[in-house]
Amino acid sequence: MAVEPLIFELSKPGRRGVRFPQSDVPAVEPPAEMQRESLMWPEVSEIDVIRHFTRMSQKNHAIDIAMYPLGSCTMKYNPKINEAVSRLPGFANLHPYQPAETVQGALELMYELQEMLAEIAGFHQVTLQPAAGAHGELTGCLIIRAYHEERGDTARTKMLIPDSAHGTNPATAVMAGFDIVSIPSDDRGNADIEALKGLLGPDIAGLMITNPNTLGLWDEHIQEIIKLIHECGGLVYNDGANFNAILGIARPGDLGVDVMHYNLHKTFSTPHGGGGPGSGPVGVREGLEAYLPAPRVEKDGDTYIWADPAKSIGRLHSFNGNFGMFVRAYTYIRMHGAEGLRMISEDAVLAANYLMARLQDRFDVQYPRTCMHEFVVNGTRQKKQGVKTLDIAKRLLDFGVHPPTTYFPLIVPEALMIEPTETESKESLDYFVEAMLQIADEAETNPEIITSAPHNTEYKRLDEVGANRNPNQVWTPAAD
Ligand SMILES: Cc1ncc(COP(=O)(O)O)c(C=O)c1O
Known part of the structure; x- marks a missing residue:
């Protein structure tokens, strides 16, 4: 007789791993139209759940098992102290609707993280709202657009992007309403400065540059490039995905960069976790802080408050960003010091x-x-x-x-x-x-x-195209 491995269909009616406590509030019958016959949840015992997820975790590679040398994505080890601190009940049990006076500790942590990130990269102010690098790029592009619009400089429609850039750069610039102009790379892997010079003009809104770039190289002309962009009236966005190479060595703000995103889930050791939740804070130089997303944590005397920057581009994330990531990144920065x-x-x-x-x-x-x-x-x-x-x-x-x-x-x-x-x-x-x-x-x-x-x-070679075309991501109970 063939023995079927216990893989996925573990649910049995009536089996359970959790018992809820008696309700301590009066029961209310939901309206009939809001009631369902079944939630279609798997019914499994605690040990089934533990074994299921342990088995699943063993089928894939993880940074906790062995090296994960994924270029551009910085899959660094996530120290376990980050997890311990983020699980402290005073952080983990907060509710985003709590009034500011009841969450002063959380706001203090966010404020200090904003300040530390600003200091590390040489920026004036930072927003913690964006949920990933790409989201930070969109935030930065919207800030650049708002800056030009406010000055009535609406002919600036073009964003320059080196051809070594990550695909999110052109994607987010287009989402923010810009046309993309690609800069070729020179034979040393820099953005080709001569080609760039030929593209400059009154229609340039800015440059999105990754430095160090995705070839792992420091752009040897970065200061001249930034000067050229500024002279032609554009702003410089630095994709900070590769910030892990220059912590404490070079500060993009000091080089003249106007806007940059940080990837907390790369440089600052918070988990990547299958596409999220990540965190992609954005820093800006002095003069651009009024455009940052609203709200932002500020300090009024000894009190931490929510404040809306004067010409804010608005809100880019529900509530206040991915708070658990802030706790982890804060812990990491504090653990290491300068x-x-x-x-x-x-x-x-x-x-x-x-x-x-x-x-x-x-x-x-x-x-x-x-x-x-x-x-x-x-x-x-x-x-x-x-x-x-x-x-x-x-x-x-x-x-x-x-x-x-x-x-x-x-x-x-x-x-x-x-x-x-x-x-x-x-x-x-x-x-x-x-x-x-x-x-x-x-x-x-x-x-x-x-x-x-x-x-x-x-698993051997997977049918990756098939998995993409016919994704099966939702569990539904097997028919009896
Ligand atoms: C150079 C570069 N820019 C931007 C991104 C986008 O970051 P995220 O994956 O956090 O959206 C990545 C990451 O994949 C990257 O490597």
């Missing part, structure tokens, strides 16, 4: 350069100059041996390592974008190198083992 933050970036940059140095004989690094916190391999050499970057990524799973980002940035053929982060030990970096070197050998001698990978994982 010196610790600088050490994070120094270690992240060192780790990336170490990997690049050890791999560059066997893999072609697209721009072989000192990198920041990540670097990009061009997989064309391996492709000629019959092994695509996708295959290398799948083979890495056999070594228990999450693959780096693949096929991004789009300007690098067969791109493999490697970001080890500061939290990996030398042993774990060396393990990754050995796995990659073995894959380089296999590409030469036994490419089939790579093209048919993964071999050791519970």
Whole structure:
């Protein structure tokens, strides 16, 4: 007899893992039209639930299991103290409708986080509202638009964006009503400054630049670029997704950047969690604070209050943003202090350069100059041996390592974008190198083992297109 594994359909009528306490308020019968026959919830015991989620967690890779060198996304370890602090009842049990005088501690934490983020990146004021990097970009673009509109400078419709940018940059600029003009990269991986000069004019609203960029490189002309944009009347938006490379070393505000988002779920170690909830605060230079989203926490004497900036672009998030993320990022910053933050970036940059140095004989690094916190391999050499970057990524799973980002940035053929982060030990970096070197050998001698990978994982190659086209994300009870 074939034994069916216990996988998903665990529900049995009447089985339960939770008992609710007796109600201490009078029962009210909801109107008939609001009542349902069944909630269609799975009925399971506590141990079923625990086993189900434990099994699920073992089917996938996680930063808590092994290295997760996902370039551009900074999948760094989330220290457990962040979780402990965010679960303190005084934070976890708050309700967003509570009056400000009853949540002074929470507002103080938000105020201090705003101040610390402003200080770390050299900005005047910060909003914590946006829920992700992309949301921060939209916020920044709306601020840039409001700034020009207020000055009656409405002919500024174009946003310049380097071709190495993350797709969210053009997407959010378009959502904010701008036309996109792409800047090519030069042969050292910078935004091509000569091409940029040819694009400047009275129709330029601004520039969205990622620095360090998504090739893991510091733009060697950043100060000149910022000067040029300002001289032509535009504003500079810095995509701060790569801020992990420069904490305590360089402050975008000091370089002349006008607006920037921070990714708390990258640089400041809050969880990424399957698309959210993240947090993408936005900092602005002096003179732009009046446009920030409303409300913002401010301090009136010893009291923390909600205040609406004078020319606010409005509200971008329900309630006050993802508060649990603020607690975690605050804890992380306080735990490290100024010196610790600088050490994070120094270690992240060192780790990336170490990997690049050890791999560059066997893999072609697209721009072989000192990198920041990540670097990009061009997989064309391996492709000629019959092994695509996708295959290398799948083979890495056999070594228990999450693959780096693949096929991004789009300007690098067969791109493999490697970001080890500061939290990996030398042993774990060396393990990754050995796995990659073995894959380089296999590409030469036994490419089939790579093209048919993964071999050791519970699931083999998935039908990713099918999963996209026919997603099955909602549990419905099996028919009896
Ligand atoms: C360079 C860059 N910009 C923007 C984003 C968007 O950030 P988020 O995923 O938080 O929306 C990312 C992340 O994926 C990124 O790598």
